[in-house]
Amino acid sequence: MIALLRSAVPLFLAMATGTIGSLVVTSVLGRHDTVTLAAFAVMTAVLNPASAAVQAALRGLGPFVAPYRDDPAGAVPIIRDARWLSLVTGLLGALAVLAVPLFAGAAGVPGEVVRELGALPYFLAAYLLVFASTGGTSTILVALGRSRKVLWPSLASALLLSVLTAVLVPPLGLTGVGVAWLVAGATAAAVASLSLRRGLGRPIGQGRPRIGEMVNLAKVSIPLAGTVLIKFGVLGVVTFAASTTGARDTAAHALLTTLAGIIMLASMSVAQAALPEVARAPDAAGARRANRTAAVLAVLGTLAGAGLLAGFGEWALRLFSDDAGVRERVLMVLPLMLVSSVADAVQAVQGFGLTALKRSGASLLYFAVGYGLLVVAAVPVARTWGITGLWAAMAVANVLLVVLQGTGFHRHSARVGAPVRVSTGTATGGA
Incomplete structure (x- = not known):
């Protein structure tokens, strides 16, 4: 650790x-x-x-x-x-x-x-x-x-x-x-x-x-880029949905998004640092241990950021907005934003773990499912429950991604260090 x-x-x-x-x-x-x-x-x-x-x-x-x-x-x-x-x-x-x-x-x-x-x-x-x-x-x-x-x-x-x-x-x-x-x-x-x-x-x-080697790199790199584009695109739709709820709610959503991005810095740095550790693991137990340690550190880092935010509370929000109504809405939705951020931290670690296993294509599929449901629900949820409902939906989407990415990592990591079957029926060691 x-x-x-x-x-x-x-x-x-x-x-x-x-x-x-x-x-x-x-x-x-x-x-x-x-x-x-x-x-x-x-x-x-x-x-x-x-x-x-x-x-x-x-x-x-x-x-x-x-x-x-x-x-x-x-x-x-x-x-x-x-x-x-x-x-x-x-x-x-x-x-x-x-x-x-x-x-x-x-x-x-x-x-x-x-x-x-x-x-x-x-x-x-x-x-x-x-x-x-x-x-x-x-x-x-x-x-x-x-x-x-x-x-x-x-x-x-x-x-x-x-x-x-x-x-x-x-x-x-x-x-x-x-x-x-x-x-x-x-x-x-x-x-x-x-x-x-x-x-x-x-x-x-x-x-x-070397075209063949570049294709192998692209099989991991391109799905990872696609995952990012899906996330940005869906979050853009969520922001559009928030803009239909009123000026103050829109401003509060923008502020919550900024705070969530700052809180996520800790988990993203841990996830990136863990990627080579998972990639170098000699067996499934080592890969899962590195991934589990990263998930714990990511959650702790996210909670530390959340604790600082909660501790400074109203005073911290004054740095971003002079509107008391906006600050009131932010404080009301803040617990949901923190739940969403913790889940996002864990799923990010699992996603980087899948990349370390060269299975970023699986992560892309999971994002298409989890965030696909979010993009369908965003506008109806915003019209019915406002930004409170939106952040609840984002938390649910991130929790779903934790389940999908975590299950996927556990399944794919089982192959680390396992013998590889070849056409002759013999086996050679490999990851």
Whole structure:
């Protein structure tokens, strides 16, 4: 447990610094101009799921790299394959970002908001390509047991993003944000690549694409990206459903979603740290032990965040809203949000465990079931029971995912270390 915690803490700090950088951008834009902030919100509606999908696809490299912890240089061919695959996913994300003005206009977004986007889509598309070009460096470092090195790229990015945004937005508006985001991303990529080279003890170099190996990587990475897209898409529908309940309820839902995201940082860092431990497990008992330890730590981290939130209560909520009515609604729904977050923490660990077993396709299926039911129920529930009903439905969906993902992990982990049957009828050892 201590070893897992040591790996998770740097990941948690890296995620926290990234969140702080994003909050600084939102704060600066909010003070600059309302239309500018609205345009940025439109952009992030596509940028967030696109970047999350690219990042999720890169996390699928973990189980392929983890076995080389004691021989990092041996992972170089896999890392080369990963870079080709990540460039493909990054290109798809970049195209989605470039299409934002077109989609926004077709969706009825006011013309002044669309025009305010300016050159921002081009800068952010370039940022996604830069991010993808690293080939999942952070995931590789974690898989090789070098999670402490993940913190430095995030710190460099958050610091540059915050400073450059504050300096460039007043004269340049959203173009300043684009420049800041691209420079911060390029700096983080450079720092991460240097850390990876030191971790490997040799340069990565170039290599021709190995199509068969890339397909094997894609079988794990692409379903993981699909899982993220399902979650973002359904949560977007839930937000739309919340918007039909009234302005204060919509604001309260947005605040609850922000708080839930902050609370989830601990469980996500633990889940990522546990992935290589599960992938390296020699048998089913070892894989389940690592997964169980991660689940306990994820729940404890979530409860710790919930305890801090409950302890500060009304005072903490004043940092986010001056409206007493909004704060009252948040406090009323807060217990349901915490139940949903705890269940989400556990299912995330199980999902990463399935990825470690190279069974992310199963996780994608479970998400399609659990969140599919949620997307069908969202609007009717919101109309009948408001955001209280919505958060209850989200809690139920996450509990269902705990059952589905947990059962799936238990079933698939039984094969770890088991003999593999071959056509001759003999058996050879394998995972």
